[in-house]
Amino acid sequence: MITEDDIIIVDDMRRDMSLTERFYLPQIAQGLSVTLRRMFTKRVTLQYPEMRREPKLEGDLTDPHSQLNASRYRGVHRLNRDPDGRVACVACFMCETACPAHCIHIDAAESPWPDREKYPAKFDIDELRCIYCGMCEEACPVDAIELTYEYDLVGNTRNEMIFDKGKLLEVFDETCQIKPRRNPRITGYAGTGSPDHQPARPTGEQH
Amino acid sequence: MGLSKSEISPHPASRDDMITTRLDALVKYFQGKCGWAQRNSLWPMPFATACCGIELMATGASRYDIARFGAEAMRFSPRQSDLMICAGRVAIKMMPVLQRIYMQMPEPKWVISMGACASTGGVFDTYAVVQGIDQFIPVDVYVPGCPPRPETLIEGVMAIQRIIDTQGIQNSADRGGGLGLVIEPASEMVQVGKEQAAQ
Numbered sequence: 001m002i003t004e005d006d007i008i009i010v011d012d013m014r015r016d017m018s019l020t021e022r023f024y025l026p027q028i029a030q031g032l033s034v035t036l037r038r039m040f041t042k043r044v045t046l047q048y049p050e051m052r053r054e055p056k057l058e059g060d061l062t063d064p065h066s067q068l069n070a071s072r073y074r075g076v077h078r079l080n081r082d083p084d085g086r087v088a089c090v091a092c093f094m095c096e097t098a099c100p101a102h103c104i105h106i107d108a109a110e111s112p113w114p115d116r117e118k119y120p121a122k123f124d125i126d127e128l129r130c131i132y133c134g135m136c137e138e139a140c141p142v143d144a145i146e147l148t149y150e151y152d153l154v155g156n157t158r159n160e161m162i163f164d165k166g167k168l169l170e171v172f173d174e175t176c177q178i179k180p181r182r183n184p185r186i187t188g189y190a191g192t193g194s195p196d197h198q199p200a201r202p203t204g205e206q207h
Numbered sequence: 208m209g210l211s212k213s214e215i216s217p218h219p220a221s222r223d224d225m226i227t228t229r230l231d232a233l234v235k236y237f238q239g240k241c242g243w244a245q246r247n248s249l250w251p252m253p254f255a256t257a258c259c260g261i262e263l264m265a266t267g268a269s270r271y272d273i274a275r276f277g278a279e280a281m282r283f284s285p286r287q288s289d290l291m292i293c294a295g296r297v298a299i300k301m302m303p304v305l306q307r308i309y310m311q312m313p314e315p316k317w318v319i320s321m322g323a324c325a326s327t328g329g330v331f332d333t334y335a336v337v338q339g340i341d342q343f344i345p346v347d348v349y350v351p352g353c354p355p356r357p358e359t360l361i362e363g364v365m366a367i368q369r370i371i372d373t374q375g376i377q378n379s380a381d382r383g384g385g386l387g388l389v390i391e392p393a394s395e396m397v398q399v400g401k402e403q404a405a406q
Contacts, residue, residue: 045272048361101323101330128326131353154362155349156370158327158341 055149055178068149070179074132076150077125079168080143080181087169088144091118095136095145103129104136123165128158143182148175238375245289245315246371247277249364252288252312254305257295259322259354271357276364285311290367293346294354296324297337309344314378317370319363320346323353345379 020026046053055070082088091108109121137146148171155161163171255263266273273279282288285308297305309318320340323329326349328338340346347370350363374382 044269045275046270047275048271048358049365052358102332126327127351128349129323129329130351131323131330133353151352151356151359152362153351154359154366155351156347156366158339158349161326161349161351 052152057179070149071182073149073151074134074147076127076148076153076171077130077136077163077168078146078148078171078175079123079165080146080172080176081169086113087119087123087165088142089120089123089140090116090142090144091120092141094139094141098135098139099130100133100135101129101131103127120165123168125163125168126161127153127163128155128161137182146179146182148179150175242371242376245376246368248280249276249278249290249317249367250280250282250288251278251290251292252285252308253281253283253292253294254308255292255294256297256301257322257324259294259325262354262357262360263292263294263321266357266360271361273361273364276361276368278364285309286313288312289316290364291316291318292321292360293318293325293340294321296329296331297340298335299337300335302337302340302343305340306343315376316379317347317367318344318379319348319350319360319367321350321360321363322355323351326351329353345382347382 053066053068055068055073057070060067080088089106090111091106093106093108096102096104096106103126105122105124105126106120107122108118111117111119113119132147134147137143150171253260253263265271267279267281278290285291289312291309291312293305309316318340320326324331324336325340326346328336332338337343341349348363348366350359352359355363370382
């Protein structure tokens with residue numbers, strides 16, 4: 001039930017401006033005081049090309065102003081190497097199947113090595129079509145494809161943004177120091193830049 | 208960089224030629240200065256159709272502050288802008304709008320294709336979405352990501368600045384760009400169209 005008290009006539013709330021409000025200058029000073037106060041607080045701007053967020057795996061990862069969680073961030077892909085420095089991919093087409101953007105293209109060939117049947121003769125990723133969802137690294141049974149923390153990548157043509165196998169392995173060489181292979185026990189090589197030349201699997205386990 | 212004698216043609220045929228040569232040198236001198244001014248005052252035309260536009264706004268905010276590169280003045284009129292940032296997927300029905308806005312921008316103009324959808328279509332591999340805006344307008348810089356980080360977009364703006372540094376101020380037609388992909392109707396379709404037009 002609506003009573004008389006519930007009804008508010010809006011026009012009655014209007015009032016005349018006070019003297020200071022009519023002068024406008026105090027109001028301007030009030031507004032500028034906010035600007036002035038901001039000049040003495042901590043600056044929030046990240047001076048990007050000079051300052052960048054450092055990718056880290058350990059330590060205090062809660063400060064988003066200075067650090068990038070390298071284990072979680074999804075940037076440019078890489079193809080991992082196995083202990084002998086060969087490409088770890090076995091060309092099973094799981095990532096190509098899982099990819100929602102269809103940006104991975106693999107040409108499989110018979111492996112020249114005895115410990116696996118297939119290897120990727122060609123492995124192309126269209127970095128422009130990729131949406132960096134990380135489904136490829138989840139699908140990979142040998143953890144050969146991983147996403148790195150690299151994000152500062154632009155291109156002048158579409159062709160140069162299609163990364164082939166060699167370029168993806170280069171990305172691994174550049175990033176394996178900061179972000180080692182996630183699951184090294186599959187091949188026994190953490191990718192820390194010093195392969196110990198252990199065979200990937202016992203040699204009797206050939207298929 | 209001043210007007211030195213070495214820049215002037217050694218054998219001017221006539222007084223008129225000499226004046227022309229001097230004028231050319233003068234124009235060259237001021238073009239260099241204009242390139243410096245242009246690279247530090249790229250006014251973007253934000254063509255933001257999807258989520259990349261949110262990151263574009265984040266790039267303009269105080270944390271990343273694209274004003275440090277002189278590209279903070281987002282002009283919503285294409286007549287006042289130099290740099291089109293196409294952020295987001297472009298449907299085939301949106302393409303005439305994009306093309307018209309691009310045509311309305313005065314030369315010289317540059318284009319950044321921001322994000323997977325604008326660059327290649329991304330996940331939207333359908334008949335309704337343009338598979339890369341470079342099939343219709345020339346693109347200078349491609350920024351990958353879905354959406355790209357503000358840092359990546361800043362890298363894109365810096366790439367445009369490098370283009371201006373190296374190539375000078377050139378019209379987009381002289382610069383070329385994109386894949387050179389041209390989608391033309393099949394010759395049979397053209398023939399059918401001509402026959403229909405004749406009738």
